[in-house]
Amino acid sequence: MKPIIFFLFIISVMFLGICNADNKKLKMNYYHKSCPSVEKIVKEITWSKVAADPTLAAKLLRLHYHDCFVRGCDASILLDSTPNNSGEKTALPNRSVGGYEVIDDIKKKVEQVCPHQVSCADILTLAARDAVSYQFGRSMWQVPTGRKDGRVSIASEALNNLPSGFANFSTLLGQFEDNNLDIVDLVTLSGAHTIGVTHCTLVARRLYNFTGKGDVDPSLNPNYATALRKLCPNPINRSTILELDPKSSFSFDSHYFEALNQHMGLLGSDAALVTNSLSALIVKKMQNPHVFLAYFGRSMKKMGGIRVLVGGEGEIRKNCRVVNA
Numbered sequence: 001m002k003p004i005i006f007f008l009f010i011i012s013v014m015f016l017g018i019c020n021a022d023n024k025k026l027k028m029n030y031y032h033k034s035c036p037s038v039e040k041i042v043k044e045i046t047w048s049k050v051a052a053d054p055t056l057a058a059k060l061l062r063l064h065y066h067d068c069f070v071r072g073c074d075a076s077i078l079l080d081s082t083p084n085n086s087g088e089k090t091a092l093p094n095r096s097v098g099g100y101e102v103i104d105d106i107k108k109k110v111e112q113v114c115p116h117q118v119s120c121a122d123i124l125t126l127a128a129r130d131a132v133s134y135q136f137g138r139s140m141w142q143v144p145t146g147r148k149d150g151r152v153s154i155a156s157e158a159l160n161n162l163p164s165g166f167a168n169f170s171t172l173l174g175q176f177e178d179n180n181l182d183i184v185d186l187v188t189l190s191g192a193h194t195i196g197v198t199h200c201t202l203v204a205r206r207l208y209n210f211t212g213k214g215d216v217d218p219s220l221n222p223n224y225a226t227a228l229r230k231l232c233p234n235p236i237n238r239s240t241i242l243e244l245d246p247k248s249s250f251s252f253d254s255h256y257f258e259a260l261n262q263h264m265g266l267l268g269s270d271a272a273l274v275t276n277s278l279s280a281l282i283v284k285k286m287q288n289p290h291v292f293l294a295y296f297g298r299s300m301k302k303m304g305g306i307r308v309l310v311g312g313e314g315e316i317r318k319n320c321r322v323v324n325a
């Protein structure tokens with residue numbers, strides 16, 4: 001084992017261990033009899049959608065993360081609100097989550113080929129993997145399957161369980177630990193911000209009014225702060241977006257970690273990762289793209305196992321947007 005890999009391995013074992021109880025309930029090629037072509041279908045549709053619209057890679061990855069952190073990876077995020085219930089989705093528009101139509105397209109095709117066999121939760125997990133993998137032309141990590149779909153989706157749970165972009169290090173780590181994820185997972189998975197965008201509204205405070213005195217966040221790289229103030233002039237336009245990983249937001253690489261080390265983490269939660277000494281050390285290790293990609297796949301697998309429903313739990317939805325009648 002290479003020394004850095006060994007180092008991270010030790011940290012993981014120290015914190016929560018390398019095995020994840022929930023993941024053990026899932027298995028590779030769960031659908032090999034009931035729907036042998038499902039993984040191929042998900043990959044083909046996801047790759048063609050991402051090829052046509054590269055912003056979808058970030059959207060699908062984020063959709064899966066938001067699903068898993070709220071009630072586990074049970075596709076509850078996909079449920080539309082009903083007259084009696086506002087679902088997780090309604091809490092999320094401000095967080096600009098998207099990619100739902102891709103999941104609908106995949107589900108439609110999968111239902112044609114093998115009706116009522118494949119859960120929406122598995123489709124979303126596979127699609128997130130494939131969306132990131134498109135750039136590499138091969139699957140970047142394994143996705144065990146066998147998840148079932150939940151029947152409950154509650155807006156307030158999304159607000160309470162998803163970490164805020166303003167959260168400090170201890171809050172972030174606490175919220176990850178609530179999901180059986182450790183400090184290595186926190187740093188590694190934050191590396192998802194190597195792709196995608198955020199809004200000026202979420203960064204404005206760091207640029208214009210950090211402590212309420214019209215000041216800039218002193219932890220932000222001053223040159224970067226100047227550039228950001230030009231991109232996000234005051235008063236803030238709510239629709240203006242910014243690359244989370246400057247100049248590299250379509251490339252899934254370890255540049256995000258280099259940016260963190262130059263104090264160019266855009267969200268408060270990104271910047272927070274260098275405020276703790278162990279976390280900062282992990283950020284340094286993740287600058288190596290081989291280490292980052294290997295660990296990202298490992299942490300995605302763990303995240304994909306959060307509180308999954310299996311066996312007789314939950315259901316296989318016919319339509320990912322509504323629970324079965």
Ligand code: HEM
Nearest residue numbers: 058059062065095096163164165189192196197198199269
């Ligand atoms: C560590 C805690 C995290 C916080 C506080 C956080 C917060 C945020 C925020 C505030 C945005 C920008 C939303 C907007 O302006 O519209 C964002 C974007 C994004 N997040 Fe995170 N996030 C976290 C972890 C993750 C994880 C674990 C993943 C996936 C594995 C992820 C994937 C993404 C992606 C891909 C985007 C860009 C979305 C797009 O371009 O459409 N995030 N995140």
Ligand SMILES: *[C@@H]1O[C@H](CO)[C@@H](O)[C@H](O)[C@H]1NC(C)=O
Nearest residue numbers: 081082083084085322323325
């Ligand atoms: C919604 O609530 C009303 C009144 O409580 C009830 O009559 C109706 O059946 C509910 N609809 C659904 C879809 O649960």
Ligand SMILES: *[C@@H]1O[C@H](CO)[C@@H](O)[C@H](O)[C@H]1NC(C)=O
Nearest residue numbers: 090091092093094095159238
């Ligand atoms: C969400 O956005 C709407 C309209 O832009 C705004 O009125 C509302 O206060 C926002 N909610 C949160 C929680 O930020």
Ligand SMILES: *[C@@H]1O[C@H](CO)[C@@H](O)[C@H](O)[C@H]1NC(C)=O
Nearest residue numbers: 166167168169170171172275
């Ligand atoms: C982190 O944020 C939480 C919630 O806002 C706060 O209670 C806590 O004191 C903060 N921790 C540190 C070390 O600043």
Ligand SMILES: *[C@@H]1O[C@H](CO)[C@@H](O)[C@H](O)[C@H]1NC(C)=O
Nearest residue numbers: 208209210211212213214234
């Ligand atoms: C800056 O923050 C303070 C305290 O939160 C607030 O009273 C003030 O209106 C803010 N100024 C601007 C320009 O947003």
Ligand SMILES: *[C@@H]1O[C@H](CO)[C@@H](O)[C@H](O)[C@H]1NC(C)=O
Nearest residue numbers: 233235236237238239240241
């Ligand atoms: C905000 O930005 C959008 C998109 O870039 C633009 O269409 C709109 O005119 C802007 N609004 C203001 C008030 O500048």
